[in-house]
Amino acid sequence: MADTILILGNGFDVAMKRATKYTDFIEFANNLFPVTDNQLEKFLVENNINIEEYKDNYYLRFINENRYTLGENWCNLEIMISQLAEAIDDLKLNADILYREDKNFLRVNHVDLLQGSMVSQENFASKFFVAKIFYELFNILEWNKLERRVAISELNEKFIYHLELLTGLLEIYLSYRDYVDFEVNKIAPVETALNAIDEISESSVISFNYTHTPYEFFKIPIENTHYIHGEIDLNRSKSAVNTMVFGIEDKENNVNSDLIPYQKYYQRVVKETGNLYEKFFISTKLSEWGAAVSKNIIVFGHSVDPLDKEIFEKCFEIAYEKRYNYRFIFTYHTESAKRSIIKNLAIILGKDKLVELTGNKNVVFVKSDDVDGMREVLLD
Template sequence: MNILVIGNGFDLAHELQTTYRDFLRFTEEFMIYKTAKENGQEQSWNDDEDTRFFQYFADLFNKSQRNEDARKIVNELDMLIKDNVWLSHFKFAQIKKGWIDFESEISKVVQTLEDVRKIVDNALKQGKSNIKIEEYQKRILRHVGVGVGNNIENAVRIPKERGLKDLDRLIRCLEIYLSVYINKSSIEKTLPDISDLPYLDKVLSFNYTSTYERLYNNHSFLEIDYIHGKADIRRNIDTNNMVLGIDEYLKGDEKNENIEFIAFKKFYQRIHKETGCLYKEWVSEIRSDKKIFEITNICKQSGNDVISKKDVKYHNLFIFGHSLDITDKDVLRDLILNDNVQTVIFYMDKDDYGRKIANLVKVIGQDELIRRTGGITKTITFTPIIGIK
């Protein structure tokens, strides 16, 4: 079995604008253009960074005057972006590149809400009327629309429902961005590192986009697991299945007993949104006593794909564009920590190579990494990315 794991770096390698900053800029430019148009002041921005969305919005708004689908997109984007507490917070936050910072900011806010709730609850139980919270906590609360003021008890009634509602709005807004802008973007070139891989049986995508399917999916036997859901413009805020949450931050028994903010957590969203876990079936097959096969050829017979296979000693796991961050620890360990799996990890440059080694230590531990990168027990290889062709 040949498995490819892809993360956001896969889309970035195809020069797609899928960073968190790209998405935030999209929401900002939408409101700027909408306001300008309402005031009869349609404008074009001078620098390249600002103009990347201008033509898209100009076409979309003009089309919305005569096309119902375009009009729905404009109206929905307006509803999703306006007064969204998460977007307001992100404008103040100093966010670095990458999706992981998105989740870190949400986690920071949720944990602040959790901490303040505990402070207030404990103070009220002790009959204290003068309750104090730290300045940084007040600052974070203000950014998400919680005015603490002199009545700290208001912090107990943090609008959790508002936070969840606006998170759903944010995720649906992201779905629209990926569906109508990213998935419709032209991609002129492909990656030789991906094109030259052996026939794949499975793809595990941590992305919401359909980039792999658009460029490389060339046979009907391929199974793709969108572990965090898949962007689909046909969905709505209620049927969206994209997972965008935080990792567990509670320890011990508390993580099972304290479920106040459980709906913000990834594992809950995966279950609630029914994204499924196809990769678990692949892991079960890897750990079974079944013979290992590899596809050697695919041909068409009567319009159907027919495959040829051969016996091999190992399953192959290829990881491209994934940071190997600890947030996906359980999934990565399930796949990598098998002695009958040969893992190839692609990296961009020496700095990226170093980061991946460091992250992999957090995922599988130092001893396992040493054992699996040398000698007769070697199962992990790092290889540089060739680039786009």
């Protein structure tokens, strides 16, 4: 029987009817102060969590102040983080717009003028928000004594710190969801195309999620799961720090030290998430004919966004190099989602390579709720 590797994105948890969308998290954060839910209060006390330090997070504040002007992307936190980080970088390169002409004083009394000068610029909402935070902190922290770019570097450190707080708050929320769903309500898995997989508990998992859903629903051992972006672990049983990677697209050949802390590859390094997933592609079993056992590599609930380009490139590269029979099975929820996955794969692999792989049936597509369709494409 073929081995199974599951590559799971947040769409997997959502398909299981779990409230793990960014919109769920934002709603939770917006209604967190004061804590009025007895169940949540009990959870916070039991985990010794001081929720007060998570108040007034810059990123959540930005979304709440601008959601009606940001279009459909207002709920995508990673896009918001990217826009704010780039706004800080841009203002550092053009610091003079924050100061009076030829004087080392801020335009504190001319915020509206600043807004008017920025409104036609790309990424205007982010730049103006960053400028407002700069004004709020300028006198309090005596940044008037600093050289202009140094002052904005100090601002950047504040945003990096707030990103760490946001990541911590996300860990609290997802841990609470695990507690409610699995310990209190004891929810059951929803039927999906994954029901076609025999002995799913023996699968290996590459998880882009932070939750423990594969273990809770399918009893896939934690040691068979690589949390490529870290996992929730409030008790710090595995690491002394929060290992969750929560940031922006890696900028190729970008050595800007101001932006690096926001980037996923940097966070994967400092949080030591590693590359255990590569071992899942090594075949350790032989068929009765002495050949390496085939591998079904099932991507479920992941948009295959180029944000994670390097990981998917590596998965394809290793599967090809090992020269066993393999098949990547990409599941999709809607036809629109399928088109998006194909577009992203073309970006990651190249159009010609994608045509080759689909022609050889190394890449196939199955609707996420089509159990029979999944059975038809699984390698034996």
